[in-house]
Amino acid sequence: MKIVHVITALPADGAEMLLYRLIRTSRESGVRHTVISLSPEDTLAARIREAGAEVRILGMRPGAPGPAKFATLVRWLDELDPDVVQSWLYHGDLMGGLALHAANAWRRLRGSRAPRPALVWGIHHTDLRSTGSSRMTRWVTKACAVLSSRVPDSIVCCGEAAMRSHVRGGYCAAKMTVIPNGFELDVFRPMPQARDALRRDLGFDVDAPVVGIVGRYHAVKDYPNFIAAMRRVLDVLPDCRFVMAGRGLDGDNRELVSLLDKAGVAHAGRLLGALRHPETLLAGLDVFCLSSRSEGLPTVVGEAMACRVPCVATDVGDTAWLIGDTGLVTPPENADALGRALIDMLTMPAEERSRLGLAARERIERVFSIETSWRRYEETYIRTTNALRESRAERLNA
Template identity: 45%
Template sequence: MKIVHIISGLGVGGAETLLLNLVSESRTAGGTHVVISLSGIDKMADRLRAAGAEVRFLGMRSGVPNPLLLIRLARWIVEARPDVVQTWMYHADIFGGVAVLLARLMFRLSRQRHRFVLVWGIHRTEVPTAKVGRVLNTLARMGAATSNRLPDSVICCANASFRTHVEYGYERTKMRVIHNGFDVRKFVPDATARTALLNELGLPPGSILIGIVGRSNPAKDYDNFLRAAAMLHQRVPECHFVMVGKDVDTNNKTLTRTMNELGLSGVCHLLGARNDLHRIMPAFDMLCLSSRTEGLPTVVGEAMACSVPCVVTDVGDTGQLVGDTGLVVPPRDPVSLSDALEQMATLSLEQRKTLGRLARERIVESFSITVCWQQYRDMYATLLRAKGVTR
């Protein structure tokens, strides 16, 4: 099966990570992939190439789309002769959808009988309002208006995404939920990781390491996390807070000012962006997710795969992901978050290990990238059969 993926850019994020994992997982099943980035953002490009994908960059810039680039994108689709065009997120859904229309026209004009399917991808829970971003809001409205006739199917990464987008006007009969899958071979428990991170941070063995992973962005609600951490620090002073993500470093003046105001400067450790999360994650005694909004958060699944229990806010399908292996609290409620972190921190080591073991079992059984790819592959095959395609 040949799949052309169209994505806004190849930065480091949840959708991009899922794409990489799907490409890697499908190699043994004979899947071939062409990844087309609309922009020039290329941080994931080398990793995708190493996983076996061909990677191309269209070079679109923000603003009004260049029609010539849309024609080039359509020609690339025709050259690839795919079985499936899979788009990722609103920009790619709309621009890729238009390019698919052009590509199908090109096939007809050249009298080539080549049929393929178009599948959109939605990877956020809330539909973006104009306040969030006018361009995103416009693209979402265009998606809702054309979802009944342009794509063959629309994949949502979470049930919450499905509900909000159907309510917004997306065609219910086209929508399908496939939860993100996680790499359970890369993210594994590591008994040596905790000691290594304690040594790196210069902390005593009795410290309790609470990790949080995510870029500095209002959606991740670091203010919620820090206020919860300040309350917890008063009650369980051996807790240390390890913060990882883009712009989560000492150059972030807003973050460091809040830490200092809350008396956390000595117990918060800002590691910034890291490319070795699979080595850091197993060191945590627990992972915290303090977000205001998520679909199905990658970092939570990866932590669970490392046998790390999680304390999370009830956003998107996060609660469904965690199940009874961790604690779930309302978003934007630092008191509840602090209480849940304290509950987890005051468990015995064996109790936390038990929760961690159950967390990994849950990911392996229901949320692994193997399970995810099987669901994508089966859906593609069903759509192709419906078009009478047997190749």
């Protein structure tokens, strides 16, 4: 099977990392992957190449698709001749869908009667309001909703909440299926030495409780909520320490540094920026925190759970379903509730917190392994391709 993935960009974020892991997991099954990034070269491109997939960089500028770039995308889809085109995220869905249908029309004009590749859209967000997103992104989501009944053959959602939200927003319910994100259990795993190493490397006291948060710097992640919760925790547990990692979470981010200073919590935190191997950080935490105001199925929460770290998170998207009874969830945009939940988790007996971490790991093993995720994607591709061929045969025989 030949699969071409069309994705908005390739930072090491949630949906993009899922794509990378699916490629790694499926490389022994004879599947050939090509990834087309609409944006310029980014962090994950080299790692995807290392995993054995071809990567093509279209290099569009944000908000400016341009006819020449679109024509290049059409030409690439034509020459790659895939069995399946899997698009990722709203811009990838719109551009990939329109380009595939244009490539198919171009083939017909040349006299080709080859069957069109199956087109599968990928939704990895829950809030159709696209909180904190640009006007262009909001327009793209509306366009995708209008086109969803005619352009894609199937639509994969990362969770039940994402599917419900998009159906309410006008997406075609009949084409939707849910495939939860999967996690690499051999990469994200308990590391007994990580706890002491993290405290030593960051200059924390060996017994200091440490809370971590990982993600890109974006309004939807609601870092002001996390920082306000930090203040509440430190008022009760002054020895607690905090780690913030991810793209834009570094000392060059003046806005973030100012927020920490104004809250009076800068002394208790470390800004680590983007990490190539976040698993070593996650495994050294006492508690992982998610403060977002919107998510799909948050990859980093599952990664922390796989490292046997209990989580405190806002109840957005499918986060509560992912965590189950292995952690605590609070309402979004409520720093008091988030702070109280962190305090509750940090002050519970160590044995009980360890039990929650063990249950978290077991839940990921049972429900959210990357092998299970890939198996369901492969089944969707086969089912969608067969349905498309049967439909074409019926039209030809009519």
